[in-house]
Amino acid sequence: KNQVEQSPQSLIILEGKNCTLQCNYTVSPFSNLRWYKQDTGRGPVSLTIMTFSENTKSNGRYTATLDADTKQSSLHITASQLSDSASYICVVSSGALGGNLIFGKGTKLSVKP
């Protein structure tokens, strides 16, 4: 069964600190992996998209890694800011026609001053 598991479920860090969010998937066939940021009450916004040949991709203070062999991805946030407080969702595309995306449940990050 195609699944995307994220850990931790929730995380609290102090402003300025770094953190890493994890994503494990069992999706086949694999096309690409995406990380989205979802602010409370808003729609998800794309942070990165990585295909199987990409190991690392950065977007400002966000760096995503992908290990297609172990089917793991991580999202590293550097020098966190209060505005980073949100849910971070890992999404894997199986590449089926129609853009079949399997969504993780998300990690809820709270950044405290």
Next chain:
Amino acid sequence: NAGVTQTPKFRILKIGQSMTLQCTQDMNHNYMYWYRQDPGMGLKLIYYSVGAGITDKGEVPNGYNVSRSTTEDFPLRLELAAPSQTSVYFCASSSLAGTSGKGAYEQYFGPGTRLTVT
């Protein structure tokens, strides 16, 4: 560009009522999608469309209907609303469904419609 817009933002329905959730995108995207997001759960695909006149079922289509008469609009119809349809509904669009290799095009999401059925 407004991107993807959804109306209404909030709605309360009584069991058995029907309603249409509106979605419009101004990016000339071929693909449009409807998802629902239940508390603490990942988004689930309800229906999607690869272009005007073409729609297909996603993972959780029961109780919903869609149509795509134009590139811009993709309304979602709820017939005979049930409490199980209480959720947040997101519409999204993309220029091309993510397939393989470098053909991965991201989805742009609307702000969502929070629906409660009581």
